[in-house]
Amino acid sequence: KAGVTQTPRYLIKTRGQQVTLSCSPISGHRSVSWYQQTPGQGLQFLFEYFSETQRNKGNFPGRFSGRQFSNSRSEMNVSTLELGDSALYLCASSHGVPGNTIYFGEGSWLTVV
Amino acid sequence: QKEVEQDPGPLSVPEGAIVSLNCTYSNSAFQYFMWYRQYSRKGPELLMYTYSSGNKEDGRFTAQVDKSSKYISLFIRDSQPSDSATYLCAMSAGNQGAQKLVFGQGTRLTINP
Numbered sequence: 194k195a196g197v198t199q200t201p202r203y204l205i206k207t208r209g210q211q212v213t214l215s216c217s218p219i220s221g222h223r224s225v226s227w228y229q230q231t232p233g234q235g236l237q238f239l240f241e242y243f244s245e246t247q248r249n250k251g252n253f254p255g256r257f258s259g260r261q262f263s264n265s266r267s268e269m270n271v272s273t274l275e276l277g278d279s280a281l282y283l284c285a286s287s288h289g290v291p292g293n294t295i296y297f298g299e300g301s302w303l304t305v306v
Numbered sequence: 307q308k309e310v311e312q313d314p315g316p317l318s319v320p321e322g323a324i325v326s327l328n329c330t331y332s333n334s335a336f337q338y339f340m341w342y343r344q345y346s347r348k349g350p351e352l353l354m355y356t357y358s359s360g361n362k363e364d365g366r367f368t369a370q371v372d373k374s375s376k377y378i379s380l381f382i383r384d385s386q387p388s389d390s391a392t393y394l395c396a397m398s399a400g401n402q403g404a405q406k407l408v409f410g411q412g413t414r415l416t417i418n419p
Contacts, residue, residue, distance in 0.1 A: 197349075224405050236350075236394065236409040249406045283349055291404035292338065292357060297349040 195220065197286050197298035205304045211272040214301045216284030218265050222296075224248075224289030225267040227259060230281040230300070239282075242267055243289045274305045309333050312395055312410025321419050325382040329395035329410045332376065336397040338404060339371050341380045344392045344412070353393075354380065385417045 198217040206212050218225050226249075227239040238251040242261035259269040265286075271278055281302055287295040312329045319325055327341075338357055342350035354369035356362045356378075362369045368381040378397075382389055395410040 226405055226407075228407075235411045236396075236407075238406050238408070241405045243405075249403065251406070285407075287405060289405060291400050293404075294352060294355060295340075295405065295407065296352065297342075299349045302347075 197284055197296050199282075199284050199298040199301050201301060202299065203302045203304075205306060206274050208274055208276060208305055210274050211270060212274060212303060213268055213270045214282055214284075214303075216267045216269075216286075216298060218267070218284075218286030219296055222286040222288055223265055224287045225261055225265060226285045226287075226295070227267070227269045228283040228285065228297075229253070230283060231279075236283070239269065271303075276305050279303060279305045307332065308411075309408050310395065310397060310410045313413055314411045316414040316416060318416045318418060319385060321385060321387060321417055323385050323417075325385050325389070325415060325417075327380040327382075327393050327395075327413050327415070329378050329397075330376055331378075331397060331408075333397075333399070333408070334373075334376070335399040335403075336408075337400045338398045339369070339378050340396040340407070341367075341369055342394040342396060342409075344394060346391075350394055387417045387419050390416045 226241040241249040261267045281300045283300045284298045341354040344350045359373045366383045370379040392412045394412045396407040
């Protein structure tokens with residue numbers, strides 16, 4: 194059974210640009226969540242999508258957005274990149290019901306220069 | 307004050323020792339409690355998952371939850387060098403908030419041969 198797949202694994206962007214990250218959840222999972230991990234703030238929840246609808250949202254500015262497609266694949270977009278957006282972006286998938294296991298991907302390493 | 311507090315360490319112990327990792331939290335709505343292990347430059351891997359208060363054992367790992375004290379623990383018996391990693395506690399509330407994980411800062415653990 195394939196795990197959560199994230200692409201690209203590594204990318205470098207310039208301040209002011211935008212970036213799109215992609216996540217393919219485990220087959221059958223309808224919930225996809227995104228997290229940002231930095232040395233200073235740790236792992237922080239960005240948002241969760243379930244059946245193409247945003248169901249939960251963290252405390253991040255509107256520059257961070259996401260969407261989910263009918264096949265449960267998800268993308269997140271960060272516009273007008275800032276140096277502080279440099280981080281590991283993690284995608285997690287699950288069946289989306291309380292008590293189920295939440296699996297993480299390997300992450301996308303974003304460096305903003 | 308953070309919702310979940312975890313001593314970041316680092317923690318260094320000899321091989322074979324019993325390791326105790328802990329987290330405290332402030333949100334009484336948390337019902338689901340998890341421990342993830344994260345190796346360097348990898349995504350978090352679920353180790354233990356506990357609902358509400360009580361103990362759960364899986365091989366060399368034991369998770370404890372004390373909701374009255376808002377305190378969770380992970381014990382590792384007969385620690386091995388391969389256990390060297392960062393350990394993250396995570397928790398979530400029930401219902402649709404169950405997919406929104408709140409993480410501790412993570413404890414970096416090194417097991418010395």
